[in-house]
Amino acid sequence: MIAIEKLTFGYGKDTPLLRDISAELHEGRIYGLLGVNGSGKTTLLKLMSGMLFPGQGRITADGLDTAARDAATSGKIFYMQAEFKFGRQSLEKFIALHRAFYPGFSDEILRDCLEESGINPKTGDLGVLSTGEKRKFLFSIALACGAEYLLMDEPLNGMDIPSRSLFRKLLLKHLGEDRMALISTHTPAEMENILSDILILDGKGGLFAKSTEEISDSWCFGLSESDEGALYSEPCAGGYRTIKKRGEDEATGIDLEMLFNATIKGKLL
Amino acid sequence: MNNFSFRRMAGFCRLQLCSTYFSSPRKTVPALVFLIVFITGLSFLADEGNLAGMMTVTEDLIQVLISFVILDLYRDLTSEDNAINRMLVPASPAEKYVALYAGAAITSAVIIFSAAVLGSAIFTAAGHFLYPEQSDSIQLLFFRNGGWGWNNVLTACLLTTGITWFVPFARRNMGRKAWKICAAVILYMAVLFLPGILKAAGAVPAGAARTATICIIAALIALNVRWGYAMLKNFEFDRKGND
Numbered sequence: 001m002i003a004i005e006k007l008t009f010g011y012g013k014d015t016p017l018l019r020d021i022s023a024e025l026h027e028g029r030i031y032g033l034l035g036v037n038g039s040g041k042t043t044l045l046k047l048m049s050g051m052l053f054p055g056q057g058r059i060t061a062d063g064l065d066t067a068a069r070d071a072a073t074s075g076k077i078f079y080m081q082a083e084f085k086f087g088r089q090s091l092e093k094f095i096a097l098h099r100a101f102y103p104g105f106s107d108e109i110l111r112d113c114l115e116e117s118g119i120n121p122k123t124g125d126l127g128v129l130s131t132g133e134k135r136k137f138l139f140s141i142a143l144a145c146g147a148e149y150l151l152m153d154e155p156l157n158g159m160d161i162p163s164r165s166l167f168r169k170l171l172l173k174h175l176g177e178d179r180m181a182l183i184s185t186h187t188p189a190e191m192e193n194i195l196s197d198i199l200i201l202d203g204k205g206g207l208f209a210k211s212t213e214e215i216s217d218s219w220c221f222g223l224s225e226s227d228e229g230a231l232y233s234e235p236c237a238g239g240y241r242t243i244k245k246r247g248e249d250e251a252t253g254i255d256l257e258m259l260f261n262a263t264i265k266g267k268l269l
Numbered sequence: 270m271n272n273f274s275f276r277r278m279a280g281f282c283r284l285q286l287c288s289t290y291f292s293s294p295r296k297t298v299p300a301l302v303f304l305i306v307f308i309t310g311l312s313f314l315a316d317e318g319n320l321a322g323m324m325t326v327t328e329d330l331i332q333v334l335i336s337f338v339i340l341d342l343y344r345d346l347t348s349e350d351n352a353i354n355r356m357l358v359p360a361s362p363a364e365k366y367v368a369l370y371a372g373a374a375i376t377s378a379v380i381i382f383s384a385a386v387l388g389s390a391i392f393t394a395a396g397h398f399l400y401p402e403q404s405d406s407i408q409l410l411f412f413r414n415g416g417w418g419w420n421n422v423l424t425a426c427l428l429t430t431g432i433t434w435f436v437p438f439a440r441r442n443m444g445r446k447a448w449k450i451c452a453a454v455i456l457y458m459a460v461l462f463l464p465g466i467l468k469a470a471g472a473v474p475a476g477a478a479r480t481a482t483i484c485i486i487a488a489l490i491a492l493n494v495r496w497g498y499a500m501l502k503n504f505e506f507d508r509k510g511n512d
Binding site: 069070077084086100101134141 | 283350353354
């Protein structure tokens with residue numbers, strides 16, 4: 001489990017970007033991390049990976065401080081950045097150089113992911129792959145390396161539509177019950193069918209963290225002719241899109257966009 | 270899991286070297302040959318006519334070149350660009366820090382060996398054809414006087430270890446706190462050259478000044494190693510441009 005305990009962090013003396021946030025992220029779950037630009041999504045991922053140090057509070061992975069960056073903790077976490085580069089290196093060489101650091105590395109998963117992604121395992125120069133292919137390759141390594149906690153920053157950027165559905169398919173296939181994925185995204189609609197939990201950074205330093213079960217149990221999302229009784233509403237053709245407190249027998253699907261908008265406007269806190 | 274495993278350290282060193290200098294031998298070897306020939310050529314311009322002087326200049330320039338190796342390896346270690354960041358590779362900071370020096374030592378050995386072979390060939394040819402009055406025997410770079418002197422080794426260690434704390438220190442204090450960088454450099458140099466200054470002022474004899482300088486250099490190397498490690502442990506990704 002990754003535990004965020006009373007975390008406060010800022011980039012200067014101004015208002016903290018993250019203020020006293022706490023959350024627990026468990027194995028077997030897929031978390032979606034949403035937030036407006038500049039709300040601290042990448043910062044939170046870097047803090048969780050141990051590459052930034054909390055101002056106050058702490059982040060632990062299975063009880064070990066991630067900021068210590070020791071081999072045991074680093075081996076549990078794989079952080080896939082939004083922007084990255086491969087040097088002029090063959091795919092085989094890249095794998096050979098990195099796999100020794102991941103005792104749980106699975107050739108079988110890697111082979112499956114590369115095959116499904118259409119990436120030639122004999123690729124001689126990773127630098128010539130397209131942006132989408134590079135992402136698919138790094139995602140394949142993330143799944144194959146055996147790290148328990150996968151932190152992914154905008155992993156779908158640069159991927160075409162078939163690749164995005166392949167991403168979802170491979171994630172569900174290989175993640176397993178003993179691993180966790182946290183996916184930062186600006187396009188929640190593409191993820192809503194696979195996410196088990198939603199984290200929303202509200203842009204004011206707060207964090208909304210609930211499972212999809214909790215959200216479904218608490219609120220119902222729908223269309224209505226009026227916004228009466230709605231906790232949050234947005235006008236649309238023919239009336240309003242609304243979020244209301246859920247009554248008995250009122251189960252609906254989750255409209256992530258509405259949930260996000262309501263959260264950043266402080267309507268659900 | 271152990272905090273220091275020789276195997277992981279060696280693996281990390283291999284990862285860094287194979288991803289940087291040795292990823293493409295077809296490019297690295299010609300580049301190294303070009304650099305050595307270029308440096309040798311520079312020494313001909315710098316001290317024309319004096320074979321021993323030219324060789325000393327070449328050795329000094331090669332020394333400067335190898336001090337850049339650790340700078341480059343440090344940049345690679347802390348770069349945010351790599352697909353799997355070096356700092357996120359599952360190895361402890363201690364393993365990464367030792368691997369940094371091991372990588373620098375291996376690369377430096379390759380450069381010195383290559384320079385000794387290629388540069389010596391050039392200087393031997395120069396001695397034979399251009400300056401037969403000075404020497405027509407084999408001229409060996411770095412091994413002329415029974416090997417690289419202690420002075421050179423200490424200087425190389427001081428430069429190499431100093432880079433590991435000075436670079437992150439300078440990066441952290443760039444801008445408004447630049448005065449800290451200047452103060453650190455002045456203080457560092459003052460300590461380093463204190464015996465020499467005292468000797469020049471006639472306050473201490475030459476022998477004592479030399480001994481004191483060696484002791485100060487050894488102490489500074491130890492401090493450099495300690496500070497460098499502390500800087501690496503406290504290294505954070507760039508705080509700018511995060512979403």
